[in-house]
Amino acid sequence: MDIQSFQSFPHRTYTCWSYFAYWATAGICVTSWSLVSSIIGIGLSAGEPCDAVLVGSFFAALLGFMAGQCGRHHYLGFMMMSRAAFGLWGSYFSITICVFESLIFFGIQAYYGGQAVVVVLNAIFPQFLRLKNTLPKSAGITTQALLGFLIYFSSSPCTGSKKNNDPGELVKPSVSLAKVDRIFAMLASISSVAGAYTxxxxxxxxxxxxxxxxxxxxxxxxxxxxxxxxxxxxVGILVTSAGNSMYGEIIWIPLLLLQRLQETQYTAACRTGTFFAGLGLLSSQVFVNVTQNGFQQGMDIAAFLPRYFDIKRGAILVCIIGIVIQPWRFLSQAATFLPVLNSFGVFIAPMTGILCTDYWIVRRQRLIVADLYQPHGVYWFTFGINWRAMLAFCLGFWPSMPGFICAFTGDPVAEGWARIYQLTYFVGLMLGGGLYYVICKVWPMPGARENVLLNDETIEDVSDGASASLEAGETLL
Structure with a gap:
């Protein structure tokens, strides 16, 4: 059921408001706040990150509309869309990329949730606020933060202010950039946002x-x-800038700003305000992680290993891995946070270009749905892999690799490669999608323009046949 077409099933109950709530949780959360402040940290003024985030998120939303058409029209999930483009075995490659990205984001969101727990406990228990750190500096986290992190996981289902005469220096960047560097910093920020949310x-x-x-x-x-x-x-710009005016430093995680407020003004009013602010942010983080990462990855893992995992088991596995990866290490500073975001674009962008090009241009929204569930159909390609998609993917991401390696190792690289990496989302998207189209024109695929939907009898036959083949170890469903 986790990866079947819902063409004739009574599960289709989501309305416009359901989708509005789903995407609103992705937007109004701690990540958005922290993202803009980290962009300011690389030298852009406060107004420029707004433009970068708006443009980057619009690109992600537009591609989301294009990718979502497969579900709207054929009632098929991401796994089936990947099978059509990459092949029955090749689809596991695209699923792996998405699983890896969401594991990172799940851990980051969980870390924010743990910080919210710390804020709430600080407001209730003065002893917790003064809890001594017993962990070494190399751990990258304090005892207090680690306890909040673990408490968040154990309770998971799958704004403080100070009177200020002005909001702070909103347009003052942390470093000064030359004009050309500023332009590429702006484009890099757009690329990072688009890659992360795509x-x-x-x-x-x-x-x-x-x-x-x-x-x-x-x-x-x-x-x-x-x-x-x-x-x-x-909101992040206003509050972070005010915090900078108050404390002389940019605190780009709102929950850390609340904790700083508790450390400097532990009054009854402060405790009350930070308690409710922390509780609200905690609720937001739980909802975001459940809907955007936990169950989403549960679906992917269920599609990856359907014999052993359903959505619930997949979500539990994500929780375990989310602890193991120590997500707080990604958030130590802006110089680390942005390369993490940019790294997603290196692999997500060409994959997205291929998927959208395949469904919208090459196939013109036509699929032989039954063959998506059967080995040796038109989507079997060559040993279960569509070599056209894999070749386009490799050609789409390799130009960004020198800059990608440099971003994490610090090794010198030619300026041209560094600039390409700053634009990795757009380079990968256009190269992946464009080259895939050209390759498919030169070497056409069988059944690319055929459209065969499922009727009630076909759905039953496909499900029964797939189940029988699964027991025999012959199918990928």
Whole structure:
């Protein structure tokens, strides 16, 4: 059931408001706040990150609409869309990329949730506020933060202020950039935002297949993400700048700003305000992680290993890995956070270009649905892998690799490679999609323009046949 088409099943109950709520949680959360402040940290003024986030999130939303069409029209999830483009075995490659990205984001969101727990406990128990750190500096986290992190996981289901005469120096960047460097910093920020959020939006067909009416997901997909993320960005700019005016430093994680407030003004009013602020942010983080990462990755893992995992088991596995990866190490500073975001674009962008080109241009939204569940059909390609998609993917991401390696190792690289890496999302998207189209024109695929939907009898036959083959070890369903 986790990866079947829902063409004739009674599960399609999602309305326009359902999709609005889903995307609003992705936009109005701690990540949006922290993202803009980290962009300021690389030299952009406060107004420029707003533009970068708006443009980047709009690109992600537009590609989400394109990727979601497979769910709207064929009632198929991301796994099936990947099978059509990469092949029955090749689809596991694209799933692995998305799983890896979401594991990182799940851990980051969980770390933020743990910080929210710390804020709440600080407000209730003065002893917890003064808890001595017993962990070494190399751990990258304090005893207090680690306890909050673990408490968040144990309770998971899958704004403080100070009177100030002005909001702070909103347009003052932390470093000074030359004009050319500023332009590329702006483009790099757009690329980072688009790459980070496209990782979630490209899999939205997992949710659009539940739509109640054909147009229910359309407006929320295109508008909600850019609007809500930009709102989160504006709030982050105002409060972070005010915090900079108060404490003389940029505290770009709001929960750390609340903790700093508790350390400097532990009054009854402060405890009350920070308690409710922490509780609200905690609720937000739980909701975001459950909907955007936990269950989303549960679907991917269930599609990856359907014999051993359903959505619930997959979500539990994600929780375990989310602890093991020590996500706080990604958030130590802006110089680390942005390369993490940019790294997603290196692999997500060409994959997204290939998926959208395959569905919209090469196949013109036509699929032989039954063959997506059967080995040796038109989507078997060559030993279960569509070599056209794999070749386009490799050609799409390799130009960004020198800059990608440099970003994490610090090794010198030619300026041209560094600039390409700053634009990795756009380079990968256009190269992956464009080259895939050219390759498919030179070496056409069988069944590319055929469209065969499932009727009630076919759905039953495919499900029964796939189950029988699964027991025999012959199918990938």
């Amino acid at each position: 990782g979630g939006s490209v899999r939205v067909s997992d949710w659009t297949r539940y739509r109640k009416t054909m147009n229910a997901p359309v407006v929320p997909l295109i508008t909600t993400m850019p609007v809500t993320i930009t709102i989160g960005v504006l």
